[in-house]
Amino acid sequence: RYGLAEDEHQVGVVTGLAYTSVGGDLLQIEALRLPGKGRMKTTGKLGDVMKESIDAASSYVRSISPQIGVKPPKFEKWDIHVHVPEGATPKDGPSAGLAMVTSIVSVLTGIPVRKDIAMTGEVTLRGNALAIGGLKEKLLAALRGGIKTVLIPKENEKDLAELPDNVKSGLEIIPVEHVSEVLKHALIREPEAIEWDEEAEEAAAAALSKSDEKTGAIAH
Amino acid sequence: RYGLAEDEHQVGVVTGLAYTSVGGDLLQIEALRLPGKGRMKTTGKLGDVMKESIDAASSYVRSISPQIGVKPPKFEKWDIHVHVPEGATPKDGPSAGLAMVTSIVSVLTGIPVRKDIAMTGEVTLRGNALAIGGLKEKLLAALRGGIKTVLIPKENEKDLAELPDNVKSGLEIIPVEHVSEVLKHALIREPEAIEWDEEAEEAAAAALSKSDEKTGAIAH
Amino acid sequence: RYGLAEDEHQVGVVTGLAYTSVGGDLLQIEALRLPGKGRMKTTGKLGDVMKESIDAASSYVRSISPQIGVKPPKFEKWDIHVHVPEGATPKDGPSAGLAMVTSIVSVLTGIPVRKDIAMTGEVTLRGNALAIGGLKEKLLAALRGGIKTVLIPKENEKDLAELPDNVKSGLEIIPVEHVSEVLKHALIREPEAIEWDEEAEEAAAAALSKSDEKTGAIAH
Amino acid sequence: RYGLAEDEHQVGVVTGLAYTSVGGDLLQIEALRLPGKGRMKTTGKLGDVMKESIDAASSYVRSISPQIGVKPPKFEKWDIHVHVPEGATPKDGPSAGLAMVTSIVSVLTGIPVRKDIAMTGEVTLRGNALAIGGLKEKLLAALRGGIKTVLIPKENEKDLAELPDNVKSGLEIIPVEHVSEVLKHALIREPEAIEWDEEAEEAAAAALSKSDEKTGAIAH
Amino acid sequence: RYGLAEDEHQVGVVTGLAYTSVGGDLLQIEALRLPGKGRMKTTGKLGDVMKESIDAASSYVRSISPQIGVKPPKFEKWDIHVHVPEGATPKDGPSAGLAMVTSIVSVLTGIPVRKDIAMTGEVTLRGNALAIGGLKEKLLAALRGGIKTVLIPKENEKDLAELPDNVKSGLEIIPVEHVSEVLKHALIREPEAIEWDEEAEEAAAAALSKSDEKTGAIAH
Amino acid sequence: RYGLAEDEHQVGVVTGLAYTSVGGDLLQIEALRLPGKGRMKTTGKLGDVMKESIDAASSYVRSISPQIGVKPPKFEKWDIHVHVPEGATPKDGPSAGLAMVTSIVSVLTGIPVRKDIAMTGEVTLRGNALAIGGLKEKLLAALRGGIKTVLIPKENEKDLAELPDNVKSGLEIIPVEHVSEVLKHALIREPEAIEWDEEAEEAAAAALSKSDEKTGAIAH
Ligand SMILES: [Ca+2]
Ligand SMILES: [Ca+2]
Ligand SMILES: [Ca+2]
Ligand SMILES: [Ca+2]
Ligand SMILES: [Ca+2]
Ligand SMILES: [Ca+2]
Ligand SMILES: [Ca+2]
Ligand SMILES: [Ca+2]
Ligand SMILES: [Ca+2]
């Protein structure tokens, strides 16, 4: 089963694409949300660059949390664990950034990820998609693995010219510029934004606690 | 005694299977639950990949904790120590993942592990079983060590063809796809699930504490 | 798009200039402010010297925080994440110091950075600009990338003589001695200073809390 | 005096046996209990395997603490320091495990260790004794050092055949399977068990604190 | 400007003297005091010995804090950042110890350091000045950099014989035995000592809080 | 002055003896006690073995703290900094253990150390003195440095035979078995013991706080 598209939509499970010395491969990315203290754990023999790309993905997601319906203080009550299976195989590089963002958003919102989609692309702290290497090998692996749709960075659109015809016809290849497009394609429904104004929240909380104190004093 | 099947059902003690340059071997895995603060300690000269597989096993178990009858907040009050004896022998690799999950579940629930069962298989954050290497050598070691039943990943079923007949007849070999099957076979009874709805619990706790406060105020 | 000037003014995004064995390059620096506890996170395969230059930039900004309108206690409630994209490319050296300061000030004040400006220069804990290497290559990269204005350390003014004419005519090159000049040029508007006297604040807070206590006691 | 049996029964001081390239040696192990926060400190140029064997010994002792008369919450109020003198000599390996357990139990209970006993054996998290190497050299060193009784793992009983007669007649050699036997032989008296039921304790504490609160409320 | 004497008296900025394979150099040392929790941060590609000399300097200053007018508890509310610019140049050795002490005292007291003074010398935990190497090269660098006065350890006085005449006539060279002499020469005015008796303070605080409690109880 | 006996009795300053490839040397050891949280800091380019000997010395001193007149809870309110000057010279080995104990006891009790005494010897967690190497070279250095009295481990007494006569007549050499003898010789007066019974103290504190609570309740 491993190395093939998922057989159902799942929360927190995203298919990335790896490029190794022996060709392309599917990369299953799994995130879990656990009760905790805002910590991030990563496992799966990940190199420093991939760990940093998870850090960047995580900070980006925190920065847009009201847009995906998550109140920022919730982050202090959850831990997130990101694992990339086949734990004996070293993995590295920044190109799973978009997949990491998608996985974290899915796990935070509880919205499943489409099962037959894969994606590749570095992500910046603003959610922009940056170019990656090994596009051809990655797309061949996606085709072999039963993937239907692949999201790639718009900066890599120029590399599509050199692809064999069977890849171009067998896959829907969608160039993206930003995480917002990725989430539209990859999640089975869009997260609903909430209002969040930190200063208003703080003021409200302070006022409430003040009136409580006064009431309490009078009651004595 | 070491290198042989356990002589009684024990809580937290699971027999894994190792594959080394000199053949297969039994791998006794021991977990202890101690009063603590949610920390995980691992000893036994374990390599990074094995330590990460314990991390993944632990997060998976936390993610299913209501299903095994453990309220999530309990995790903050316990430490877990996983030790793999013969402390001078280096051990590594992800293939003890299923055994780690079983050991942790046993120690958290207090349900003993069957004494004459062994298991091998990587585990994902969703509890799926992934293929491992050295199946033949591992099964030979299980046979030598007096094991009756061995759980292997379904992905390794194809490797059974090349096994000698005495192994196939001397062992009950059970391919599994998921941790849920492992626990059914390995624990002497099934854990009982509890209801757990974090938000309902939080709401109940908040309501209770609110009414307490009010009562307290009136009583002054 | 990467390697080109930004196409709009953005908060926390600053264009630095790198000097590598294959020539100069634009270096996009991104900072995010997140709810937190005063921690600094850095990613992008940064060497120790670049990380230390971010530390120095951060301490300098904290030391002038009333001048940019930020009350010092706010620092304990925010985390800052500084990321330098193209996560697979190692980056090092102190020459992005002025850009780090600008990025952090922008993200703390919410004031956007001009899109067509780039800068290079080490920064001291007092905000002074120190000389950097590779000026010629950096300015050529700025020109290629569509930058209009480049801030350089005054100590490097002497190196301008050896620049080709097209660089000098194609770029507005502004030598600076201190961060205060950098912020004037790079931010789309100047931060407004606030009054801040730690001891006065402490005294006021203490007095307030004292009178509260007394009132509370009387009310019982 | 160093390298000889102790000249009086002492709390926390246990004689282990080392096996080095130049033969066997006595290994004085010292533990101290200090007011603290549940931390373990180890010194004496100990290798990672010996440090892990101290961790395993410590967890085992915590898991049996009611049996040795120590209430588990006491562990959070003590630090334990284990030191192996001759601080310039590197020491490693798991074979001091039984001695580490004995030393920690002695220091927690305040019961002295017999002065003319030595021991060797790896310990598991369940307190089982595992085989060690260099038995002959270790026993020769014990004899030379004035030791009267040596505890060895039952798994090593088979190696006694090859011992010179003077060793067999000069030492009382006692094979053991489990820590419980070690403590019987090594401590000058047996620890007294206490009742301990964590949930009962928690319930009692909670009830008490509840009734306190109510009383307090009524008294206002 | 870098490598020259400062052009005004500044708080926390001290000129040290470095001795490298290519001769002597001025070493600008900058300290900042920030609201914090008693932490020390050091940057500027400093080697372990230089970092330890900052630790020793810092402890020495804490030990004399009443003498420089700083109440010891203040240390828990400040962080100190010591930076040595030219962040790409490695720096090491203990000879900047006296300069580190001076920089930290200046930043804690707010008293500026004279602009045309430089200093070299290891410092002990008691504030004694110990001998350094490369005196000749350091003094030549001081002369080139426009320094007027240089403080050196008395233990180095014997090395002055071999100095060229222009150095001896161009610089005022002052041998010192102890930090107290350094501060007299380097700060533009002397810090004023305060009374500080920890036990008296604790007793007073305890008495005050006791009487508060009683008053509060009576008021109910 | 460095390398000579101290010229006055000082608190926390002890003269140790080092043995290097170029002969013996005096080793000035300095300890400071600072307001803090029970932390130990060590500086002076110390190797791991010397750092561990400081750890052992520190634990030993804590274990005898009532005997030197220090209530154990005081340790949580102090930090101790141990520094060995000439910060550029690497130092290692366990032989300064007795000197470390003396330095820490002096700084905790405020009792000065005699100025013309030096000492060498490893220390165990029970305060026993263990043999050291390089005795002859160390004693020659003591003589050269103006030391009058040297404490050595009794285990090294046998090495005195091979000493030149001028060393034996020029120094008072005192073999010691235990720290208690060292402190008698090295401190200018003996510390006064206090009564300390942890459980009695806890009980008293608990009773007091109980009665306080009751009084408080009644007063409402
Ligand atoms: Ca694969
Ligand atoms: Ca399936
Ligand atoms: Ca084995
Ligand atoms: Ca048994
Ligand atoms: Ca580029
Ligand atoms: Ca755009
Ligand atoms: Ca020995
Ligand atoms: Ca004795
Ligand atoms: Ca320079």
Ligand SMILES: [Ca+2]
């Ligand atoms: Ca200036």
Ligand SMILES: [Ca+2]
């Ligand atoms: Ca010396």
Ligand SMILES: [Ca+2]
């Ligand atoms: Ca003197």
